Structures are given as C-alpha cells and as structure tokens.
Amino acid sequence: MKKQFLVLNITMTLGLGSVFALPTAKADSISGIQSQRSSIQANIKQANQEILLVQDELSKLNEQLKRAEQAMIDNQNMIVKTENDITAANLEIQKLEEEVASLQEAIAKRNEILKERARSYQVTGGDVKYLDVVFGSTSFSDFVDRVGAVVTFMNADKDLMEKFEADKKAVEEKQASIQTKLVELTNLKTELDGMRAQITEQQQQNELLREELKQKEAAGLASKADLQQQDSSLASQEAQMAANLAPRVATTTGSSTSTKSSTTTSSYIPAAPVQGSGAVSIVTTVGNRYIGNSVYVFGGGRTAYDVANGRFDCSGFVHWAFAQAGISVGASTDSLKNAGRKVSTSEMRPGDLVFFNTYKTDGHVGIYLGGGNFIGSQNSTGVAVANMSSGYWANHFAGKVVRIIE
Structure with a gap:
C-alpha cells in the first residue's frame, strides 16, 4: 500500500x-x-x-x-x-x-x-x-x-x-x-x-x-x-x-x-495471466491477483468467502495456491513444514516453501519465487512479494526450505 x-x-x-x-x-x-x-x-x-x-x-x-x-x-x-x-x-x-x-x-x-x-x-x-x-x-x-x-x-x-x-x-x-x-x-x-x-x-x-x-x-x-x-x-x-x-x-x-x-x-491493468500449465508456474503466479487487493486474517483462506474477498493467513494462502495446481497440502505451518522433503538453501528453487521464525519457530511460510524473493500473505500487507535476502525476512529466515513439487 x-x-x-x-x-x-x-x-x-x-x-x-x-x-x-x-x-x-x-x-x-x-x-x-x-x-x-x-x-x-x-x-x-x-x-x-x-x-x-x-x-x-x-x-x-x-x-x-x-x-x-x-x-x-x-x-x-x-x-x-x-x-x-x-x-x-x-x-x-x-x-x-x-x-x-x-x-x-x-x-x-x-x-x-x-x-x-x-x-x-x-x-x-x-x-x-x-x-x-x-x-x-x-x-x-x-x-x-x-x-x-x-x-x-x-x-x-x-x-x-x-x-x-x-x-x-x-x-x-x-x-x-x-x-x-x-x-x-x-x-x-x-x-x-x-x-x-x-x-x-x-x-x-x-x-x-x-x-x-x-x-x-x-x-x-x-x-x-x-x-x-x-x-x-x-x-x-x-x-x-x-x-x-x-x-x-x-x-x-x-x-x-x-x-x-x-x-x-x-x-x-490486470495481473499478467498465468503462463504454461506447469505446477510451479501456477503456484508462483496465481497469487498475483491478490497483490494490493487482500488482507491478512488469522485462519483465513480456508473458505470460499475468504478466497473471494482476499482474506488469507500465510499457511492458508500457500494451501490455496497449491490447490490451484491440483496439489493438496496442509493448511497450517506445522503440517506444511513436514510435507514434501527438506532441501538446502543452495538448492532451493521457485515453488519451494520457505519458513521464517516470527512469533514462534517456523511461524511464517511463503512460496519462493527465485532471486531472493517470495510471495506470501504478510500480516501488514496481505498477499505481497517480499525480499528475503536482506532486512526483516533475512533476519528471520533460519534456512528451512521444503520442496513439494519435484
């Protein structure tokens, strides 16, 4: 905003x-x-x-x-x-x-x-x-x-x-x-x-x-x-x-x-349409429609009403984004961090889940986009792209990366 x-x-x-x-x-x-x-x-x-x-x-x-x-x-x-x-x-x-x-x-x-x-x-x-x-x-x-x-x-x-x-x-x-x-x-x-x-x-x-x-x-x-x-x-x-x-x-x-x-x-100018049919392309771009048009709600993103009105918390947004690619994942940070397989930060690529230690260990999750950026529902902005290479997110990133899409 x-x-x-x-x-x-x-x-x-x-x-x-x-x-x-x-x-x-x-x-x-x-x-x-x-x-x-x-x-x-x-x-x-x-x-x-x-x-x-x-x-x-x-x-x-x-x-x-x-x-x-x-x-x-x-x-x-x-x-x-x-x-x-x-x-x-x-x-x-x-x-x-x-x-x-x-x-x-x-x-x-x-x-x-x-x-x-x-x-x-x-x-x-x-x-x-x-x-x-x-x-x-x-x-x-x-x-x-x-x-x-x-x-x-x-x-x-x-x-x-x-x-x-x-x-x-x-x-x-x-x-x-x-x-x-x-x-x-x-x-x-x-x-x-x-x-x-x-x-x-x-x-x-x-x-x-x-x-x-x-x-x-x-x-x-x-x-x-x-x-x-x-x-x-x-x-x-x-x-x-x-x-x-x-x-x-x-x-x-x-x-x-x-x-x-x-x-x-x-x-x-509407958000650029999703290109291609690859799952990675979908989960990394489908949330663009909500950038600047959403709000963070604890427990949001789990009902049709929330999705229609752009109401997400971090894990609810990830759950929804993967569902758009036909992939079922959990709707809580605890379930998401145990999904897929863990990879090192040197291996992470677009579509991987990245976790941050906020009010608790692995308290926040987003979808890595590449270039040090990730998309997620942040409490102050709603759905937004944020940089994890410096500043707040870099300080709270402990290296936890999970790969859902192989």
Missing part, C-alpha cells in the same frame, strides 16, 4: 502540481483571455483525469481498509476464543492436579500398610520367616489355621503391590498429560501474543492510510477548485469585454465558453 501511495503522490505532483504555478494574468483582449482559458481548461481536463485516477485508487484502498477492519474483528474473535480455550485448559489442568494429589495420597497410605506388614512378618536382622510361623504350630488344626493366614497375608500383600504399581503408573500418566497441556498452553499463549501484535500493527497502519487518503483527496480537489476559480475569473473578464463589443463578438465568445470537462475512467 505504501508503494501505491508513493505512486499516487508522484501522479498528483506531476499531474496537478503545475497548476499552482499558473499565473493569474489579466489579459487585455478577448483572444488573450480565450487563449488563457483554453490552457486552463486543458489543465482542468487533465486534473479531472488525475482526480478520477486518484479517486479510483482511493476506492480500492478504502475497500482494502474495510477488509483490514473486518480482519481485525475476526482476529479479535479468534483471540477471545483462544483465551476461552486457555481458561478451559487451565481448569482441566487444575482438575488433573487434584486427581494426582489424591492418587499420591492413596499411594502413601498403601506404602505405610506394606511397611507395617513387612515389620510384622520380619524377625530381627532377617527376612520374613513364614516357615517359622507355619511350623511353630502346636496342633494340626493350628497348623492349618497358620497356613491359611500366611496365604491370606501373602495374597493381600500381592494385591497391595499390584495396586501400588497401577496407581503409580496412573500418576505418571496424569503427570505426563499435565505437562502436555502446559506445553500446548504455552504455544497458545505465544500465538495469542503474536496475533495481538499483528492486530495492533494493522490498526496503526490503517490510521496512517486513512490520513494519507484524506490528504491526497483534499489536495486533488483543492487543485481542481483553484483551476475552476481561475477559469471563472477569466470567464467574467471575457463576458465583460464581450459586453463592450458588438453582439457578434459576444456570440463568438459565448461559443468558446461551452467547453466541457471530459471525464475518463482510470485504466486498470
């Missing part, structure tokens, strides 16, 4: 700037006035053309601002959903921690029972002497009773040990589950912070764009008004002179004041 404003600024300067340099000279004859008016009316015609061009660009940029505003609303909704998910996950973790505490308490109690059992069966300095217990009976009946008691105690100890091991395993599994949840929460929080930063940046840029748009439009209209005022002043002079001459002259001059300001519509 900033490039568009630069073009507009240059156009306004070249097309309208010269108007302010026109002298408001007072002619001493009708022919002199007519000559000045002819020059001014030519400038008015040019001003009309330039203003229409500017207004056409303003219309496109205003549509872009509307997309960006809607994107901010959608992103904010995504943030709210993510925060709710984090709250729910925290409640689940709290519940798991309570279960773990309960299991640990049960294990501790069983451990004490086992220790007490062991002490009751053990003699000083030796092991449990079940045979002494059995053969210390005073009668056959006592012998049977003692054997039964020993078996009962041994089975009870075995059950306690098995229960102990089962509970211990359950605790370990619960703890592992908690750790997994904590990792997921950390990733969600990182992603949430990234979304907030993107929304803030979009808001700031939108405010700057609005102000620049107002200034451009005001400058164009002021230039046109200045021209029209000069023409009106000269028309009055012409009419006054004509009134002092013969009606023939008045008729002649009257016809000269009937100049119409022609209007033109701004020309629109």
Whole structure:
C-alpha cells in the first residue's frame, strides 16, 4: 500500500502540481483571455483525469481498509476464543492436579500398610520367616489355621503391590498429560501474543492510510477548485469585454465558453495471466491477483468467502495456491513444514516453501519465487512479494526450505 501511495503522490505532483504555478494574468483582449482559458481548461481536463485516477485508487484502498477492519474483528474473535480455550485448559489442568494429589495420597497410605506388614512378618536382622510361623504350630488344626493366614497375608500383600504399581503408573500418566497441556498452553499463549501484535500493527497502519487518503483527496480537489476559480475569473473578464463589443463578438465568445470537462475512467491493468500449465508456474503466479487487493486474517483462506474477498493467513494462502495446481497440502505451518522433503538453501528453487521464525519457530511460510524473493500473505500487507535476502525476512529466515513439487 505504501508503494501505491508513493505512486499516487508522484501522479498528483506531476499531474496537478503545475497548476499552482499558473499565473493569474489579466489579459487585455478577448483572444488573450480565450487563449488563457483554453490552457486552463486543458489543465482542468487533465486534473479531472488525475482526480478520477486518484479517486479510483482511493476506492480500492478504502475497500482494502474495510477488509483490514473486518480482519481485525475476526482476529479479535479468534483471540477471545483462544483465551476461552486457555481458561478451559487451565481448569482441566487444575482438575488433573487434584486427581494426582489424591492418587499420591492413596499411594502413601498403601506404602505405610506394606511397611507395617513387612515389620510384622520380619524377625530381627532377617527376612520374613513364614516357615517359622507355619511350623511353630502346636496342633494340626493350628497348623492349618497358620497356613491359611500366611496365604491370606501373602495374597493381600500381592494385591497391595499390584495396586501400588497401577496407581503409580496412573500418576505418571496424569503427570505426563499435565505437562502436555502446559506445553500446548504455552504455544497458545505465544500465538495469542503474536496475533495481538499483528492486530495492533494493522490498526496503526490503517490510521496512517486513512490520513494519507484524506490528504491526497483534499489536495486533488483543492487543485481542481483553484483551476475552476481561475477559469471563472477569466470567464467574467471575457463576458465583460464581450459586453463592450458588438453582439457578434459576444456570440463568438459565448461559443468558446461551452467547453466541457471530459471525464475518463482510470485504466486498470490486470495481473499478467498465468503462463504454461506447469505446477510451479501456477503456484508462483496465481497469487498475483491478490497483490494490493487482500488482507491478512488469522485462519483465513480456508473458505470460499475468504478466497473471494482476499482474506488469507500465510499457511492458508500457500494451501490455496497449491490447490490451484491440483496439489493438496496442509493448511497450517506445522503440517506444511513436514510435507514434501527438506532441501538446502543452495538448492532451493521457485515453488519451494520457505519458513521464517516470527512469533514462534517456523511461524511464517511463503512460496519462493527465485532471486531472493517470495510471495506470501504478510500480516501488514496481505498477499505481497517480499525480499528475503536482506532486512526483516533475512533476519528471520533460519534456512528451512521444503520442496513439494519435484
């Protein structure tokens, strides 16, 4: 968009700037006035053309601002959903921690029972002497009773040990589950912070764009008004002179004041059509139609509505571009970085996926075009071609390249 404003600024300067340099000279004859008016009316015609061009660009940029505003609303909704998910996950973790505490308490109690059992069966300095217990009976009946008691105690100890091991395993599994949840929460929080930063940046840029748009439009209209005022002043002079001459002259001059300001519509040069049927050609050029006509939306590019309105996030754009070549790839950076095969930076060629460490490792993805450039949906511009050889993208490129098309 900033490039568009630069073009507009240059156009306004070249097309309208010269108007302010026109002298408001007072002619001493009708022919002199007519000559000045002819020059001014030519400038008015040019001003009309330039203003229409500017207004056409303003219309496109205003549509872009509307997309960006809607994107901010959608992103904010995504943030709210993510925060709710984090709250729910925290409640689940709290519940798991309570279960773990309960299991640990049960294990501790069983451990004490086992220790007490062991002490009751053990003699000083030796092991449990079940045979002494059995053969210390005073009668056959006592012998049977003692054997039964020993078996009962041994089975009870075995059950306690098995229960102990089962509970211990359950605790370990619960703890592992908690750790997994904590990792997921950390990733969600990182992603949430990234979304907030993107929304803030979009808001700031939108405010700057609005102000620049107002200034451009005001400058164009002021230039046109200045021209029209000069023409009106000269028309009055012409009419006054004509009134002092013969009606023939008045008729002649009257016809000269009937100049119409022609209007033109701004020309629109469509993006160059995709050439060839090769998959690489398709995925590297199909997104050109959205350059300057799209907006970054977290989670965008996955519905017909998003595609029709140029609403993409980075992975959604890559998913869509490859789909236009009949190639199915994932719609998240995590799935895309594990697709195809990894290649070195020295081997990368147009059509390869390039990854950047933004708010997280491999947090941004684009399609390499060659010459150090890639196309992708950037959070500040929507779909755009960016250079990864220097500046921001060079600093955030860690060398991760994935080839989908062999």
